[in-house]
Amino acid sequence: MKVLLVDDEQKFATMLSKRLVLRGIDVDCVYTGEEAMGMVESTRYDVAVLDVKMPGVGGIELRRKLSRLAPEMQFIFLTGHGSEDDFELGSAEAGFILAKPLRIEELIKAIYLASEMGTKSKGENLE
């Protein structure tokens, strides 16, 4: 399984990606929406973990752009505040939204669930 992590808080993203790698997840980590689009153009990812609030291309807009590039990729949003608005918006845009600080077990669970959803939808498309 291949995961793309996108968060403008660089130290946070770096530490989180190291923890995911220790758990056997193949993860690429970038800090801007523009970098993320470049990565998705050249690499196939199962799941993208996106911060909702980023300068330039924010998480919600980025999800739409990445979906056009990789329709089968699944998304998990990370939010700094966990406000009701964030959750409503995030839930409408992706199956999973998690508030920072994260519980790593919850993120791992969401990554596997999202990946399964992607596999299912790919299977349905093939049928």
Next chain:
Amino acid sequence: MKKAMEVLATEGLIFFGRINAIISHELKNIMATISETVGLMGDLVELAEKGGKLDANLLKSCSEEVIEEIQRGFDTIREMNSFAHSVDEPFKEVQINEVLDLAVKLSQMKSYASGVRQDPPEGSGLKIVTSPLLLENLMYRALTCAYASVSPDKEIQISIRPKDRGVCIVFMGIGSTQPFQFPDENAVRIAKALGAEVQISSSNEECHILLPHSVDEA
């Protein structure tokens, strides 16, 4: 001054809320980074307990990271405290470089912020009577527009110069990648309330903000 009070009640309150939201976001990011770093330290110890090799260098760099983030948290709280005191009095005598310094620090919480160099200030001790909150608002707006007009690796220069009827704050090195879009309608209102005059050079590379000695003179 009546005009300034009106603008303070509207733009000032919006700005106060916005900055508080930015500060809370910054603190949350710090906490999240500390949480992941400490989590990684726990992961490394757990691996070692299971017989793996303890990566002492990674553990050490994690511990340094936590110390750095805690320091960043203390700095942020100090800036939050200074900002909170901006509304102690609607108008008062302020040292221009202190107001500018706070606006720079607050604006640096934006992740797209470029570097800022404040020139050895010939006007570092210059004082004016103004609304600290509105002046911070005007400086903050100018800075965020400046960041948007250059690539993040560029540096914006700011200097404070004495002028006959007050003080001039000069922003240089702006507008190199995008037009410097300042002042917008709200910034014009704030500048007017402060009795300030905004001048942009024809090349769009310099912005001068002229402030009167006292907002009373506006």
